[in-house]
Amino acid sequence: MSRFLPVLAPAPRPMAAPVNERVAPRAVRISITDRCDLACVYCRPNRKDGYLPAAQRLTAERWETLVRGLAQRGIRRVRITGGEPLVHPHVVDIVRAIARVPGIDDVALTTNGTRLTALAPALRDAGLRRVNVSIDSLDPSRFFRLTRGGRLSDVLDGVDAARRAGFRDLKTNTVALAGENEHELETIVRWAWSLDATPRLLELMSVGHGARLSSCTMPYPAMRARLAALLGDDDPAPEPDRGPARYVRARDGVHRVGFITGASESFCAGCDRLRVSSDGRLRPCLATNDAVDVTRELRLGDLAGIGARLDEAWAEKPDGELWRGCREDAARDVDMRSTGG
């Protein structure tokens, strides 16, 4: 029986989805909860959209089993995301459980930062090594509006707390939105640099709710133009084993800026990433709701079975055709909170 199950409304599939034989899976993004304390305008339709029942969420023990199974098949890097991972009541236990899995050499987390003040030291002690903080504006009222109620000071305090807790290599994520925060990009970059963080600017992708705001997408050349005073003409270069961002050195020779250009490009050829939703479904691609259910193997503690499910999901990993199809709305029904962005 096929374990390929649609999670939400099924997205249109390409006629033939070529098997991704170019790279082996090395990285996994786990969305430990679809809950979030913010409701960013491009991510959620409102603050009242539904969540999965808490009982369906994997426990820390199940996440550890899952990562053990994946590590036996070559996964080396884990990024914890959501929803908002720091609203999960057991996020510290999950980090601790994953960090001790043999073979995992990088445990990172993407957060909106609102709860870092309370949690940064415990996360660090539990084995978390790297943190990315999403922040789309340094203007309190714009931040409030874009996040539908978020308080900017919570995030700024959270970033300070992360630094005090010893997190180095901090990165910030900013979705560049035409007509919204575009004139803030230089300020955000300078602010991140002042904290020894690496700022990254993201094109808004036509995935999930983002598809409804695609007219706000600010293409990479427009972002570069906004940063012309800070960056030279260098082409951006990827950071090995660190995902799709590409980095440009600043004119000062010290700093850099990352760009994630998911709207204008496809990263499919080099993609070594798998995603897992909070209810235990392996998802081979951000642009589709297709998923392989691995909950039975988790219940049984069947590590070889988890590896087999990974192989199944990986065999269905689509190539760039599906991603290009996002522009024709193929990914409109994908929920970023399940895939973890």
Ligand code: SAM
């Ligand atoms: N709550 C956490 C956070 O805010 O970072 C983790 C989950 S969030 C889905 C992960 C990242 O995806 C954030 O940086 C967010 O800005 C980004 N994101 C969400 N929807 C997006 C879209 N349509 N296009 C580009 N980035 C998006």
